[in-house]
Amino acid sequence: MFMFAPEVERLDRPALKALQLQRLRDLLSHAYAHVPHTRAAFDAAGIKPDDLRHLEDLARFPFTVKADLRDNYPFGLFAVPREKVVRLHASSGTTGRPTVVGYTQADIDIWAGLMARSLAATGIRPGDVVHNAYGYGLFTGGLGFHYGAERLGCSVVPMSGGNTEKQIGLISDFGARALAATPSYALNIAEVAEQMGVSLAESPLAVGVFGAEPWSESMRAELDRRLGIKACDMYGLSEIMGPGVAIECEHRVGLHGWEDHFLFEVVDPETLEPLPMGAEGELVITTLTKQALPMVRYRTRDITRLTDEPCACGRTHLRILRVTGRNDDMMIIRGVNVYPSQIEAALVGFAGVAPHYQLTLTRQGSLDHLTVEAEVEDSRGEDDRAHLARQVRHHLKSLVGISCEVIVRLPGELPRSQGKAVRVRDLRKQAE
Numbered sequence: 001m002f003m004f005a006p007e008v009e010r011l012d013r014p015a016l017k018a019l020q021l022q023r024l025r026d027l028l029s030h031a032y033a034h035v036p037h038t039r040a041a042f043d044a045a046g047i048k049p050d051d052l053r054h055l056e057d058l059a060r061f062p063f064t065v066k067a068d069l070r071d072n073y074p075f076g077l078f079a080v081p082r083e084k085v086v087r088l089h090a091s092s093g094t095t096g097r098p099t100v101v102g103y104t105q106a107d108i109d110i111w112a113g114l115m116a117r118s119l120a121a122t123g124i125r126p127g128d129v130v131h132n133a134y135g136y137g138l139f140t141g142g143l144g145f146h147y148g149a150e151r152l153g154c155s156v157v158p159m160s161g162g163n164t165e166k167q168i169g170l171i172s173d174f175g176a177r178a179l180a181a182t183p184s185y186a187l188n189i190a191e192v193a194e195q196m197g198v199s200l201a202e203s204p205l206a207v208g209v210f211g212a213e214p215w216s217e218s219m220r221a222e223l224d225r226r227l228g229i230k231a232c233d234m235y236g237l238s239e240i241m242g243p244g245v246a247i248e249c250e251h252r253v254g255l256h257g258w259e260d261h262f263l264f265e266v267v268d269p270e271t272l273e274p275l276p277m278g279a280e281g282e283l284v285i286t287t288l289t290k291q292a293l294p295m296v297r298y299r300t301r302d303i304t305r306l307t308d309e310p311c312a313c314g315r316t317h318l319r320i321l322r323v324t325g326r327n328d329d330m331m332i333i334r335g336v337n338v339y340p341s342q343i344e345a346a347l348v349g350f351a352g353v354a355p356h357y358q359l360t361l362t363r364q365g366s367l368d369h370l371t372v373e374a375e376v377e378d379s380r381g382e383d384d385r386a387h388l389a390r391q392v393r394h395h396l397k398s399l400v401g402i403s404c405e406v407i408v409r410l411p412g413e414l415p416r417s418q419g420k421a422v423r424v425r426d427l428r429k430q431a432e
Contacts (some may be wrong), residue, residue, distance in 0.1 A: 115148020
């Protein structure tokens, strides 16, 4: 069976840890010598790169957070001269200064290799047509997938987002075997195809690689069914590299994190103390080979668990068990902690409800109030939709434990995503 980089994916744990320790020492020295912010943070913590003698010593080093990138905008965290940076990506900056990430040519080469390795793990093979519906531009998704698929030897269709009917035509005409997109946009593609009378489930499509936003097992089942694919989750974030930090293999039992290039920890979100393997907490990642933008103990805000139990595929790299939400996405509704993905899991697959939703948070007096808007699968009268809304409200109360207002809309009334879905509208600050 074809496999990309099989040797390093199957290193035993002692060899993998020895490689990590060597690379981590080099990374800490590189960052301390060339990034003033990192040097100041280490000095303030009373620690030097040479103090790292074992992997466990990393817990003594300070964290890096997203605010550090914004405070050092644009190039203050770069560890190489700007002239050595061959590419720049940046966030949208909708909540303040954008976060800027840079890559040397060596960084780009490693990224492409890891993406190729990731795509191969999902079952994509050289020669396959990969339809890339991730956005190109400053967002890392489009170019990350593009370079990785080309490195693997695939034929890439660089479609980006939008123009959904044309996307469907090209998927059919070119015989795409793999679809790369956000899960919400993949669902949009499936819906429009059905409206056009096109059965993508009967096309050559076999693999979907979806990421850039949290999605539930219910959404996976919906995508599998409607597109006739095996939907695989991919994990990544621009601050660390972009897509390709971790990937589900064909067994889909957690995302293999590429430990030869990243060191993964889980910490308690409140105390920030490291947690043992298997405990749920916040994912923290340290890059091991990044030149332009080394990241030491970057707090991702993603909530998950890690396991190093053997996988049936034979890969030895630990697995990230599906991200359930983000610290900063968690909602507290009348004393109940809930993530948008929990509501999605309750809505998707509910009889009569289409897999499209939007959550609106408002303030009513001193309490937070949640309104859930969903869509009916087919056109129904107002009374039928009101009855369905009551059923959904009861379902959410019994399954998630929250009381909320539910509005069931007609088909097509909620906005469709062509990139990252905006699931939550937080209007609470407007009421203050």
